[in-house]
Amino acid sequence: MIELLQQLANKEERIGIGLMSGTSVDGVDVAIVSVKGAGESMAYQELAFENVPISAELRERIFEQFEPAKSSVDTLCSLNFELGEMFSNAAETVIKKHGFQKEDIDFIGSHGQTLYHIPVEIDGLVRSTLQLGEASIIAEAFNCPVMSDFRVRDMAAGGGGAPLVPYVDYLLFRSDSESIALQNIGGIGNVTYLPKGGAPSEVIAFDTGPGNMIMDEAIVILTNGRAHYDDGGEMAAKGKANEGVLSELLQNPYFHLPIPKSTGRELFGTMYTRKLVAGLIEQGLSAVDIMATVTKFTALTIIDQYERFLTGPVDTLIVSGGGAYNPTLLSYLREEGNFDVKTQEDYGLSSDSKEAVAFALLANESLFGVPNNLPSATGARKPVVLGKLTV
Missing domain, CATH: 3.30.420.40 (ATPase, nucleotide binding domain)
Structure with a gap:
């Protein structure tokens, strides 16, 4: 794994994908970007962007899980893998449409689908957040590093887990x-x-x-x-x-x-x-x-x-x-x-693609160990490196 990350670090230009599904649950935003450098010297170019619709049936099942009275642990377990497939398939659809191959992709940053977010303790529930979309499914499909679950480290450091952009x-x-x-x-x-x-x-x-x-x-x-x-x-x-x-x-x-x-x-x-x-x-x-x-x-x-x-x-x-x-x-x-x-x-940018691009760029920072939260924004005690790495 260390060798793989070193190879990425040595590349002058990397091709990454950012994946995002927001609170509207109307589709998966897929952004393909090229990135050079990291930190304040980072430069990027958006190569492609598409919103891949989520089926009405899946959207309805996701919405049911937003309501605690209707949610169930077995459905959440299944959805985690289903959504991993959904994100992976969406990314594959977009790279094919725009003439890329899987082998062209150096890394992926997946925000996942937020199912629940508790920024402050309430009614006996601790501060926490839950995003689904199993990163191992994506990593297996693309055979490249996947950064996911960005919000939890900020919360562990005392922040609210948002905003990250x-x-x-x-x-x-x-x-x-x-x-x-x-x-x-x-x-x-x-x-x-x-x-x-x-x-x-x-x-x-x-x-x-x-x-x-x-x-x-x-x-x-x-x-x-x-x-x-x-x-x-x-x-x-x-x-x-x-x-x-x-x-x-x-x-x-x-x-x-x-x-x-x-x-x-x-x-x-x-x-x-x-x-x-x-x-x-x-x-x-x-x-x-x-x-x-x-x-x-x-x-x-x-x-x-x-x-x-x-x-x-x-x-x-x-x-x-x-x-x-x-x-x-x-x-x-x-x-x-x-x-x-x-x-x-x-x-000269896209209002639609901003958050998907942002999670590709956040993943780029995470891969190189650059702290990429802003404590002044999230309330965290200190800057931390966000995300979990799946290779």
């Missing part, structure tokens, strides 16, 4: 001329704040609250399952947000918690949204007004959290994730925020 954000976007906020809007929203000329210890990062999660579940409810997301924000654009409801929603205790902090489906998922939508229907809000309200809610949570916790102004906000393709959501951010709003595409 800020380390990569710092390497790629730090600036001496402007303060930048990188806002990912996936199922959950999270921000990395890079103050102008700041050191790694000055980076602020945390989960701002719901991203697309509430919007997506709301439209499923309102359309009886005919739509799974508000394509282009068109439904929300036809409605009017209810300001009274928004004021009430912003009182959620999560928004007052100190940073660093993280959240997920356990707080803002299906049960939360079903109760919210039922209440809004009872109040007489139309479907389009409900969508406008929950969409503006996501925007306001982002701005609220910036005002509470960032140490300085934001000059430029760079949005990534599925939310970057929702013009109504972006318009709310522009109307309510005092900053320029851009997307990853404005920098």
